Amino acid sequence: MQxxxxxxxxxxxxxxxxxxxxxxxxxxxxxxxRTPFYIRGHVxxxxxxxxxxxxxxxxxxxxxxxxxxxxxxxxxxxxxVWPDYRGPQSDVVEIEIFQHWLEKP
Amino acid sequence: xxxxxxxxxxxxxAGKVKPTEHDYPEWERRVDALVQLLRxxxxxxxxxxxxxxxxxxxxxxxxxxxxxxWISSLTQTLIQRGVITTAELGRKMEEVExxxxxxx
Numbered sequence: 059m060q061x062x063x064x065x066x067x068x069x070x071x072x073x074x075x076x077x078x079x080x081x082x083x084x085x086x087x088x089x090x091x092r093t094p095f096y097i098r099g100h101v102x103x104x105x106x107x108x109x110x111x112x113x114x115x116x117x118x119x120x121x122x123x124x125x126x127x128x129x130x131x132x133x134x135x136x137x138x139v140w141p142d143y144r145g146p147q148s149d150v151v152e153i154e155i156f157q158h159w160l161e162k163p
Numbered sequence: 164x165x166x167x168x169x170x171x172x173x174x175x176x177a178g179k180v181k182p183t184e185h186d187y188p189e190w191e192r193r194v195d196a197l198v199q200l201l202r203x204x205x206x207x208x209x210x211x212x213x214x215x216x217x218x219x220x221x222x223x224x225x226x227x228x229x230x231x232x233w234i235s236s237l238t239q240t241l242i243q244r245g246v247i248t249t250a251e252l253g254r255k256m257e258e259v260e261x262x263x264x265x266x267x
Contacts, residue, residue, distance in 0.1 A: 088165065117210035118213065
């Protein structure tokens with residue numbers, strides 16, 4: 059049986075490790091973007107590496123999105139993201155973000 | 164400049180979410196099947212579909228139902244991919260309209 063999804067594509071090396079602090083790039087280019095607007099510019103912590111996947115910004119424009127880009131689950135503190143947040147200080151929001159949207163804070 | 168896409172509304176005030184139960188009419192099931200077949204056959208990607216949904220004019224984005232957005236976006240994607248042409252689509256739509264007006 060043919061595999062449904064190709065997973066052995068060329069991929070970029072991950073540059074962040076679990077626990078690293080990262081800042082989401084504050085940028086608003088045109089195109090198809092999977093990084094939510096509300097999280098851009100915020101600092102979070104790498105929770106895990108999810109694997110590497112073809113770049114959806116390129117796939118959306120009918121190109122192959124290769125090399126695949128490392129995708130991280132990044133953990134943010136709710137209070138940092140929403141200044142008027144009324145829940146416990148320990149509450150977090152986790153968002154999956156591609157490596158090219160992250161930088162060292 | 165466009166700072167923020169109309170669809171990208173996380174964190175904006177939006178009122179309460181009202182959950183409702185509903186059955187899917189036949190045309191919505193067909194749209195779903197079309198998308199699954201075209202994606203499974205590697206003819207289109209989910210990212211193109213999303214791009215074309217995000218490209219809807221804000222009024223249309225707010226007004227159209229879930230599957231109405233899907234079928235608009237799927238149609239746009241198939242035209243961009245060259246699977247169908249705008250002319251073919253236009254002729255077919257006229258044909259279907261005539262058929263419907265005769266049977267009603």
